[in-house]
Amino acid sequence: MTDVLIIGSGPAGMTAGIYIKRANLDVQIIEKEYEGTGQMAESSRIDNYPGFYGISGYDLGEKIREHAENLEIEFLEEEAVAFEETKKGFLVILESGKTLEAKTVIYTAGAEHRKLNVPGSDTFENKGISYCASCDGAFYKGKDVVVIGGGNSALDDALLLSETCNKVYLVHRRDKFRGNPGTLEKLEAKENVEIIRNANVQEIKGTKKVETVLLDTGVSLEVQGVFVAVGTIPQTERLKDLIELDENGYIKAGEDGVTSKPGFFVAGDVRTKKLRQIITAAADGANAADSAIHYIIR
Template sequence: MKDIIIIGSGPAGLSAAVYGRRAGLDILVIEKEYCGTGQIAESGQVDNYLGIPGIEGYSLGEKFREHAENLGTAFLEEEVTKLEQSDGYWKVLLAGGDVLETKTVIYAAGASHRHLNVPGEDKLSGRGVSYCATCDGAFFQGKTTAVIGGGDTALDDALYLSQICEKVYLIHRRDEFRGNAGTVQKVKDAENIEILTNARVQEIQGEQRVEALMLEDGRRLEVSGVFAAVGMEPVTGLLQGVAELDEYGYVAAGEQGITSAQGLFVAGDVRTKALRQVITAAADGANAATEAERYIRR
């Protein structure tokens, strides 16, 4: 019987492991990826994590994992297929057939960015293609970039980049934006944002780095960066019917990570929150582990 089983080994899960181990709890982290450290490993460079500017994402993820390992955290490479609550504790069912028991669960499986699914996207990911303007926008200071999407995230990204970049294209496949009307007007008022509606990206071009965007109507836009803002998908299939989710599939939980299911806590991108960054994920992990400890002590 574990004190806490943590599902997911990104910044949220590893932070929870550090806080749990420092509290003297028996911790197991389950991650289906080999030595996984979450989406951070895909970031070419992280420049906004406090105290460690300019670090490679993979290296930062390794530091997080090493910290947890040095405190004696146990890791298991497996896939969780089901969570069941029984007699005040939790059963964690694994793809290999094993069933583990734990007093509490911290679910930190994260969320994945929706992709554009166009030629060149995967090849140039981290080399001009990004899914987070606040993470990577600073690398494109004084350059021309493009934001793809029509919701609030795309609008906010375009405004954010317009303060950094020489020019920003905002490309949306429909003729109207889905975002806040006030934000739409701000975008329209920005002198260095060019709005392209009823436009679809056909290809992202470049050899070593992004060089241009090809649209379906034949237009070629020379850009240094492409920011895809077409939504995220929380990895919450396991929690369907287990805990309350919001209309978008995120787990309904506040800063403490407390869910509607007793003994189940969440941390990181998987929960309802405004800002999904490495630093907020790490904070979530600390909060969730602290609440899990209080729950166990009670």
């Protein structure tokens, strides 16, 4: 019986593990990827994590993991496929068939970016295609970019990029936007923003990096960056019968990480929250760990 089982070894999971270990409790981190450190490993450069300006996501992940390993936190490379509540806590069933018991669980499996699934979308990952304007927007200062999407994230990204980019195209597949009308009005008033409705991305082309975005309307956009904001997919399918989720599948919880199921906590991108960044994931991990610690020693 482990005190705390953490599902996922991104910044939220590893930070939670560090806090749990420092509280002298037993902890184990379950991660399906080989030496995985979460989505930050996909970022070629990070400029908004304090103290590590310009570091690659891979290197930052390795530093956090090294911190955790120096505390002798155990990492188990397995995938958690099912969860059952028991009288003493939770039973976690792994893909291999092995089962683990824990007094508490901190779930930090994250959310995957919904991708465009068009020719070139895989080729230019981290070569002009980004899913985070607040993370990568500064790299496109003075350049031309396109934002894909029609919700609040797309509108906010376009507005943010319009402050530094030469030209911002906002492409939406429908005529009407789902995002905040006030933000849309601000974008419509911007001289360097062009809104293209009723259009879908057909292909992304380039040599070494993004150069052209072809739309199904026949329009060709010459840009250096593509910001995809068509939603994320939380990794919660296996939890829908255990804890309360919102309408989009995210786990309902505040900053303390407390869910609808006592003893089951959540941290990082998989919970209901506005800002999904490395720094907020780490903060979530610390908060969820603190909640789990108090739950165990109460």
